[in-house]
Structures are given as structure tokens and as C-alpha cells.
Amino acid sequence: MTDPETGLGSDHPVTRVLQQTELLRGQQEDLVAHVAELEETLAQVVAALAERPVGGPWSWRHLDAYEKQALLVEVRDWVDWTIERYHVQDVLKPCWYQHSPILLEVIAVYVAWREAYGPRGPGSYTSDLTAWHDRWWWPMIHRIQDQHWGAGCNAAEHIAPPAPEDAPRAKTNADFEPSARRLIDGLPEPLGREELRALVRDGEAEWLTPSSKTSPVRMTDGTWWAILYNSPDGRWVPRPVEHAQVLERQWRAKQKQRPQPSSTGQDEENEP
Numbered sequence: 001m002t003d004p005e006t007g008l009g010s011d012h013p014v015t016r017v018l019q020q021t022e023l024l025r026g027q028q029e030d031l032v033a034h035v036a037e038l039e040e041t042l043a044q045v046v047a048a049l050a051e052r053p054v055g056g057p058w059s060w061r062h063l064d065a066y067e068k069q070a071l072l073v074e075v076r077d078w079v080d081w082t083i084e085r086y087h088v089q090d091v092l093k094p095c096w097y098q099h100s101p102i103l104l105e106v107i108a109v110y111v112a113w114r115e116a117y118g119p120r121g122p123g124s125y126t127s128d129l130t131a132w133h134d135r136w137w138w139p140m141i142h143r144i145q146d147q148h149w150g151a152g153c154n155a156a157e158h159i160a161p162p163a164p165e166d167a168p169r170a171k172t173n174a175d176f177e178p179s180a181r182r183l184i185d186g187l188p189e190p191l192g193r194e195e196l197r198a199l200v201r202d203g204e205a206e207w208l209t210p211s212s213k214t215s216p217v218r219m220t221d222g223t224w225w226a227i228l229y230n231s232p233d234g235r236w237v238p239r240p241v242e243h244a245q246v247l248e249r250q251w252r253a254k255q256k257q258r259p260q261p262s263s264t265g266q267d268e269e270n271e272p
């Protein structure tokens with residue numbers, strides 16, 4: 001049997017090298033496709049992380065129900081221990097977690113306790129422990145007493161505090177949205193998805209991750225727009241330099257992967 005291109009036999013060394021080369025080329029194509037997929041995923045992760053809320057695993061406001069439950073169980077164990085050790089059962093009553101101010105105070109002082117008592121090398125003496133007592137723990141206990149949070153409760157009975165909706169604040173709230181809106185007076189208007197799609201169609205903008213409906217967008221002037229994690233209206237707004245730089249790096253990495261030429265011909269224009 002001979003190779004139709006070279007006319008050499010199938011067992012000829014040159015034929016074998018050619019076969020191996022063909023095989024390697026196929027494998028290389030698979031790898032390139034795989035890397036491109038990974039980069040796409042990474043870009044989505046980075047874009048999401050760039051807008052992650054601060055506050056971490058102790059920010060009650062940002063936790064989902066499972067995370068809240070886990071944190072509550074974790075902190076409760078510590079609260080039980082402090083009641084036993086510091087004799088504060090008259091302040092941290094069994095219903096402490098049902099009083100929102102106490103719950104949030106206790107989580108905060110627990111996090112500070114974790115930090116103060118965190119891992120240390122032998123002999124690394126510190127004033128963190130006494131600072132924790134003096135600055136965080138006892139002031140918190142006194143604050144709970146001074147504010148009368150849970151003052152009417154006891155081991156047998158919890159008296160629910162009045163709901164915040166009952167507070168007379170509706171009047172002063174009426175001006176809230178116009179006031180908040182005035183903060184962005186004179187700045188570029190937030191853009192909706194349809195407006196951005198039109199810009200992308202016209203070659204004036206580019207999605208970082210076209211497959212994502214919330215992808216950040218690069219304008220042809222090099223600025224980046226994205227949806228804030230806490231966006232009031234789900235619209236895209238310009239992002240500050242430090243965030244834009246993260247997105248720009250992702251975008252450049254994707255540009256390198258992309259087969260040439262780019263449909264918008266932006267590549268040359270926008271290289272620094």
C-alpha cells in the first residue's frame with residue numbers, strides 16, 4: 001500500500017512521521033478548543049467576582065437561607081459558651097437571635113473573637129485578646145443593656161420587638177429616590193440590554209462573553225460597562241478603572257484566542 005500524496009509505502013519512515021504529524025495536529029486542535037472553553041468559563045467567573053459584594057460569609061444581608069442557617073448554628077454554639085464563661089445570661093437571653101440588633105452585634109463580635117484567638121505560633125504574645133474583651137466584648141454587652149434590646153424577655157418568654165414597618169418614616173422616604181437619582185446627575189445614563197445590543201450591532205461595543213445575558217461590555221473608546229451586583233434597575237453603568245482593568249485583561253486574553261480577522265476590525269485600533 002502506498003501513500004497517495006508521497007507515493008511511499010505505508011511502512012516507510014516518512015509515511016509514519018506524516019501519520020504521526022496528522023494525529024498530533026488533531027490533538028492540538030482539540031486542546032486549543034478545550035483551552036478556549038476554559039477561558040470562556042474563567043472570563044465569566046472573573047466578571048462575576050469583580051462585582052461580588054464585600055462582607056464575606058458573615059454579612060447577614062448577603063447570605064442565602066442555607067448560609068444563614070449554617071452561620072446561626074455556628075454562632076449559637078459560641079454564644080452558649082460565652083454565657084457559661086462570662087455569666088451574661090441576663091443579657092444574652094435564649095431569644096437573643098430573634099432580636100435583630102443583638103443577632104448582628106453578636107455575629108460581629110464573634111468574628112472579632114475568631115480573629116483575636118486565631119492561629120498563632122508558639123510564644124507569639126499579643127494584646128489582641130485583652131483588646132477583644134476591652135474594645136468589643138464588654139462594650140457590646142453594655143450596649144445591649146443600654147438599648148434595652150430584649151429587656152422584656154426572659155428564659156420562658158420572648159416579646160417580639162415592633163416591626164420596622166410600624167416606624168413613622170414614610171414621610172421622609174418620599175424624597176429618597178429623587179435624592180439618590182441626583183447622585184448620578186451629569187454622568188452617562190445607564191444603558192439597557194436593547195440599547196447595548198444596538199451598539200454591538202453597529203460595531204460600537206463588544207460583549208466580553210456574548211453567551212451571557214449580563215456580560216460586561218467594552219465600548220470602542222476602551223471603557224467598560226457592567227451591571228452592578230446591587231443594581232437598582234439591572235442596567236449597565238460605566239465601571240471605574242480598577243474594575244475595567246480586570247475586564248480588559250480578560251478581553252485581551254480572548255482576543256488572542258480569537259481567529260482573525262475580527263468582525264469589527266477593532267483589534268488594531270485598540271491596541272495600546
Ligand SMILES: [Zn+2]
Binds near residue numbers: 154157158159
Ligand atoms: Zn426576646
